[in-house]
Amino acid sequence: xxxxxxxxxxxxxxxxxxxxxxxxxxxxxxxxxxxxxxxxxxxxxxxxxxxxxxxxxxxxxxxxxxxxxxxxxxxx
Numbered sequence: 365x366x367x368x369x370x371x372x373x374x375x376x377x378x379x380x381x382x383x384x385x386x387x388x389x390x391x392x393x394x395x396x397x398x399x400x401x402x403x404x405x406x407x408x409x410x411x412x413x414x415x416x417x418x419x420x421x422x423x424x425x426x427x428x429x430x431x432x433x434x435x436x437x438x439x440x
Contacts, residue, residue: 372438372439375438376435376438376439378438379431379434379435379437379438380431380434380435382430382431382434383427383428383429383430383431383432383433383434383435384427384431386426386427386430387423387424387425387426387427387428387430387431388423388427390422390423390426390427391419391420391422391423391426392419394418394419394422394423395415395416395419398414398415398416398418398419399411399412399415399416401415402414402415402418403415
C-alpha cells in the first residue's frame with residue numbers, strides 16, 4: 365500500500381472521520397446514562413443540562429483520543 369501523497373492524506377482523513385464517529389457514539393451513550401443519573405440527583409432544568417454538557421465533554425475526549433490513536437497507526 366502506498367503511503368505517499370494523496371493515499372496518505374486519504375487514510376489520515378479516514379482515521380479522523382472514524383474517530384469522530386466513535387466520539388458521537390460515546391456522546392450518545394454518555395447522554396443516555398448521564399441523563400438517567402442526573403435526573404435522579406437534580407430537577408428538570410439542571411439535570412439534563414449537566415448530563416448533556418458531560419456527554420459533550422466525553423464525546424469530544426473520546427473522538428480526539430481515538431482519532432489521534434488511529435492517525436498514529438496510519439503514519440507508521
